[in-house]
Amino acid sequence: MTTPPPRLQPLLDQFDFARERLLRRLTGPVMDSGDGTDTRVEPLTDDEYFWEPVPGCWSVRRRADGPGPRATLLAGGGTWGRDAAAYPHPWPPPVTTLAWRLSHLTEMLALRADHTAGTRSATRERHPVHGDAAGAIAAFADGAAAWRQALLGADDAALDTVGYCGYPYGSDAEEPLLDIVWWVNQEVLHHGAEIALLRDLYRAGRPAV
Template sequence: MTTPARLAPLLAQYDDATTRLLTRLRGPEHDSGDGTPVAVDALTDAERLWEPVPGAWSVRRHADGPGTGATVLVGAGEWGRDGGRPHPYPPPVTTIGWRLHHVTELLLGRADWTAGARRLTEEEIVVPTDAATAVADLAGAVGAWREALTSVDDAALDEVGRSTYPYGSDGEVPFLEVVWWVNQEVLHHGAEIALLRDLYRAADGGALTGGGGSA
């Protein structure tokens, strides 16, 4: 199917943002933005769980219970993501692991509620126990949402309810607005993850703050 003209720039932005995020997480190098390759190590388990401040929300074993201020661990499997509604104010600082899983959730969920069975919940998505799997799961979610995007025609971009993802306003706005919103989520969380990687490295692998978690 030919990409609708109105979708093309947003799809290009999505592809660029997700490629840069994944290469920043995988290594061995990423594009600095001007075409110059910069060396980067693959995300480690310790880095994924590093807490830049005490009490940060993260991903953790269900057996250990939620972190400070969280009321539930969301997700299937041995591990869950700190959460709870209504969200606390001010919002908690979150770890790379939390942000990675959040992006994975919103991409997988919207793919399902747009072009899938329309029944996937946050509670059904497995929270990985290690960094390599978390990055691989993110890559799979990136592909799932892209496939959902490339399955629509121009008329679908104006359709309200094309996505009925239950954890946002998707069912109330035209699909093109959903596409725009997802891009913003990827862009700003990708930037946050990149900054946390820089801070972790500058903090001597987390040793200067005393933050972190057990793998």
């Protein structure tokens, strides 16, 4: 379908805003400061991607190096993985790097897209984790585009269908699709805000040039 149901459109608009704002915050050269003016932004570097604001952060790591502090496994496929642990998760929760947060968002979007309008076979174990900033940003953009495209195939009946999204790592099997769309939006919004704060802290902590 080409025209989304009217009650889906506001959520699509919100998603588009959050996605574009986060991508601009990561890549520059400018972003909307919130008042309609452009603020200069430097592209994310690998050093910043891996920066740990406090000791003991969870991050993404080479699989050969094993998981980080309090993690028991590296989620994902390939030569890189994301720090993770089986339930019960560590308490208090570890602080996570920008790399961890971006990988988490990308996996959620790509897998939910697949389990909504794809093969319904994608898994965390096979999902690639990126060891560089540019690759991670490109993967996020692809995952966000795939999720949005999956939603364009949803009609009013689909929005009310419990389990329409078969994503196996959340409550999707027990929720109507419209609730999942709302949930994904808040994930992008709140993790996007966390990533923006990490960028501010990294910039503020660098020596003046």
